[in-house]
Amino acid sequence: MPMIAKRTCRYCLTQGRFRAGLMLALLAICALDGNPANGQTFRTSYGPRVRSASQQIEMPVDSGAVCGPSTDCFDLADDPCWRWASEGRLWCELDYLLWWTRASNAPPLVTTSLDGTPPETSGVIGPLTTRVLFGGEDLSSGVHPGGRVRLGLWLDACESAGFEASYLGLADRCASFSASSPSTPILARPYIDLQTGQQDAMLVAHPDFLDGSLNALVETGWQTVEVAYRQALWQQCERRADWLVGYRYASLDEHFEVSQASRYTVAQGQILAGTTKDVFDSFAGQNEFHGGELGLIYQDARGRWTGELMLKIALGGTRGHVDVQGRTVTTVPVPNGGISTAEFDGGLLAQTTNAGQHVQDGFAVLPELGVKLGYEITPQLRLTIGYGLFAWTRVMRPLDQVDLRMSQLPPEPSTGARQPQFPYATTSFWAQGLQFGLAYDF
Numbered sequence: 001m002p003m004i005a006k007r008t009c010r011y012c013l014t015q016g017r018f019r020a021g022l023m024l025a026l027l028a029i030c031a032l033d034g035n036p037a038n039g040q041t042f043r044t045s046y047g048p049r050v051r052s053a054s055q056q057i058e059m060p061v062d063s064g065a066v067c068g069p070s071t072d073c074f075d076l077a078d079d080p081c082w083r084w085a086s087e088g089r090l091w092c093e094l095d096y097l098l099w100w101t102r103a104s105n106a107p108p109l110v111t112t113s114l115d116g117t118p119p120e121t122s123g124v125i126g127p128l129t130t131r132v133l134f135g136g137e138d139l140s141s142g143v144h145p146g147g148r149v150r151l152g153l154w155l156d157a158c159e160s161a162g163f164e165a166s167y168l169g170l171a172d173r174c175a176s177f178s179a180s181s182p183s184t185p186i187l188a189r190p191y192i193d194l195q196t197g198q199q200d201a202m203l204v205a206h207p208d209f210l211d212g213s214l215n216a217l218v219e220t221g222w223q224t225v226e227v228a229y230r231q232a233l234w235q236q237c238e239r240r241a242d243w244l245v246g247y248r249y250a251s252l253d254e255h256f257e258v259s260q261a262s263r264y265t266v267a268q269g270q271i272l273a274g275t276t277k278d279v280f281d282s283f284a285g286q287n288e289f290h291g292g293e294l295g296l297i298y299q300d301a302r303g304r305w306t307g308e309l310m311l312k313i314a315l316g317g318t319r320g321h322v323d324v325q326g327r328t329v330t331t332v333p334v335p336n337g338g339i340s341t342a343e344f345d346g347g348l349l350a351q352t353t354n355a356g357q358h359v360q361d362g363f364a365v366l367p368e369l370g371v372k373l374g375y376e377i378t379p380q381l382r383l384t385i386g387y388g389l390f391a392w393t394r395v396m397r398p399l400d401q402v403d404l405r406m407s408q409l410p411p412e413p414s415t416g417a418r419q420p421q422f423p424y425a426t427t428s429f430w431a432q433g434l435q436f437g438l439a440y441d442f
Contacts, residue, residue, distance in 0.1 A: 089154040089162070090442040095384070097146035099170055099433030101220055104399040109135030109258065110177060110214060111201060113186045119208060123188020123201035133184075134177040134216050139399070141220045146170035148435065152230070160232040164244075165225075170431065172221035172253070180213035181205035187214055189260070189348055194407045194417050202279075202348055202409065204260045212262035217255070218399065222431055224250040224366075224390065228293060238302065244295040248314035250366055250390075252287040252429060256398045258349065274333040279410065281347040283398035284323045287429075289366055291316015306382070310370035318364035320396025323357055324422065326350030328410040344411035349402055353414050354422040358401070362426070364394040374439065384437040392429040400425040 110133040111123040121127055152164035179187055188201035205212035228246025257280070264275045295312030326347030331339045346352045372386030403420030 089157070089159070091152045091154075091440065092442075093148075093150040093384070093437055093439040095148040095150075095386075095435040095437035097144075097148060097168070097170065097388075097433060097435050099144050099146055099388075099431050101141065101144060101170070101222060101431045102429050103138035103140035104218060104220070104254070104256075104397055105427075106135040106137065106139045106218070106399045107402055107404055108132045108190050109216060109402075110179070111188045111190050112179075112184055113188070115185060115207070117186060119203060119206050122186050122203060122206055123190060125190045125199045125201075133179060133187075139175050139218050141173035141175045141218065143433075144170035144173050144220075144222075144431075148437075160235070162230050163228070164230055165227045167223070167225050169223035170221060172219055174217055174219045176218075177216040178214070181207070181211050187212055187260075189214075189258070191348065191404045191406045194405055194419055200406075204262055209264060209266035209268055210262055211265055212260060214258070214260045216258045219255040221253045222251070222429075224248065226293065228295070230297075233296075239298070239300045241299075242297045244293070244297065244312065246293050246295075248289070248291050248293040248312075248316070248366060250287075250289040250392065252285075252392070252395055252397075254285045254398050255283070256285075256402075257282040258347075272333055276331045278327075278329045279347045280325075280327045281349040282323075282325045283350065283401060284325075285321065285396060285398040285401075287318055287320045287392075287395040287397075289314070289316055289318050289364055289392065291364075291366065295368075304376040306374040306376070308370070308372040308374070308386075310368070310372075312368040314366040314368075316364065316366070318362055318392075318394050320360045320362075320394075320426065321357070322396060322398055322401055322422075324350045324355045324401070326355055326410070330411070342411075346410045348406075348410065349404075349420065351406075351408070351410065351414065351420060353407075353418045354401075354403065354420045358396075358422050358424065360396055360424050360426070362394050364392060366390065366392050372435075372437075380441045382439040382441075384435075384439055386435050386437070387433070388435055389432040390430060394426050395429045396424065396426050397429070400427055 108125055111125065111130050112133055113122045113127075113131070114129045117129050121129070124130055125132075146169050148166060148168040150164060150166040152162055154162035181187065185205065185207045187204035189204060190199065190201045192198070193200040203210055203212075204214050226246060226248050228244040230242050230244050233241045233243050259280045260278065262277045264271055264273055267273045291314040293312055293314040295310065298309045300307045326345065326349065328344045328347055329341065331341045334340050346355060367390070369389045370386060372384050374382045374384040376382050401422055401424075403423060405417075405419040407416040407419045408414055
């Protein structure tokens with residue numbers, strides 16, 4: 001039976017370990033600041049501090065305090081910022097993410113047929129004897145673990161203005177497929193033959209004359225960086241609202257590839273027994289976003305519990321880039337016992353008609369929504385749990401560029417309609433999920 005698996009590639013593991021190590025290092029740096037002193041204040045989800053009722057401090061009027069003296073915040077209608085005052089102005093937050101990304105829409109890529117199906121109809125889409133093994137549906141890479149690092153610095157003791165920066169990255173995840181004969185006697189790759197206008201299939205394995213194997217892989221990774229200036233809109237005793245303006249960068253990296261290897265066990269016309277044929281197709285894509293960002297953050301506190309609602313929207317340009325490469329290698333036995341090898345440009349899905357570097361620029365919108373609940377363990381350390389959502393209105397994904405219409409098969413030269421072509425198709429993308437974090441106020 002064919003094997004369908006979701007796995008993390010060696011490269012994916014390396015990237016994931018690097019990001020996890022970065023998270024642990026930053027958390028260790030935060031912890032070096034030491035235990036909080038008595039009388040320090042509590043904060044909302046990240047950044048501004050909020051004092052609980054039991055922590056309100058009493059300061060003499062002539063003490064020179066920047067944010068004003070009182071034992072009751074409701075006495076400070078003309079000086080609300082005292083409740084947000086702090087000795088330290090630096091804060092950091094580390095989140096562990098369990099997120100999902102929008103699945104890729106894949107056409108039928110690998111098929112099989114019932115034993116006894118003749119070669120002419122094996123793997124062809126349409127007959128009831130044909131079954132799709134890979135593709136023909138949305139291909140999801142499953143849950144992406146990841147991390148987010150946020151760092152901020154307030155410019156004044158009242159925490160009314162400051163800067164913050166963040167990095168969010170999801171580990172690269174892979175949806176893979178593997179099958180070979182004789183466990184799967186019939187393996188094929190479907191396409192549309194433009195010379196006949198009918199469905200057809202390239203055979204990879206058939207028990208009558210062909211042994212073969214096939215491997216397919218779809219890989220997705222996503223990351224974003226933000227740098228912003230933050231300014232208080234209004235502050236009250238237990239709540240505040242801030243606006244942000246800054247810069248947003250995002251990157252979506254995806255890779256789709258199919259490789260097959262076949263060996264003729266019985267001669268077929270001019271094709272000798274022992275002839276081998278290897279076909280390779282690759283669609284490697286990257287989308288990059290650069291834009292300006294505006295945002296609002298609302299924070300509320302009730303004792304040691306804090307809540308946060310965040311909405312941001314970035315407007316800018318997206319550059320989509322897809323590199324299409326294909327290759328076919330054949331070996332033919334010769335009378336003296338050796339072999340003759342020939343290599344051709346183009347595979348099945350990636351032929352000379354659509355191969356090469358393809359770039360498309362366009363306007364895009366990248367909004368972010370976040371909801372977070374926090375609990376103060378100490379005046380400086382806080383546990384958080386929340387939900388986050390990013391959307392991206394325009395991306396060029398590799399699987400959307402696959403064209404199953406063929407006017408020739410490798411190694412035939414391009415003829416007629418010169419298909420397949422590169423369609424420059426665009427779609428939207430999203431990433432969302434849960435986040436579990438630790439926040440520390442220096």
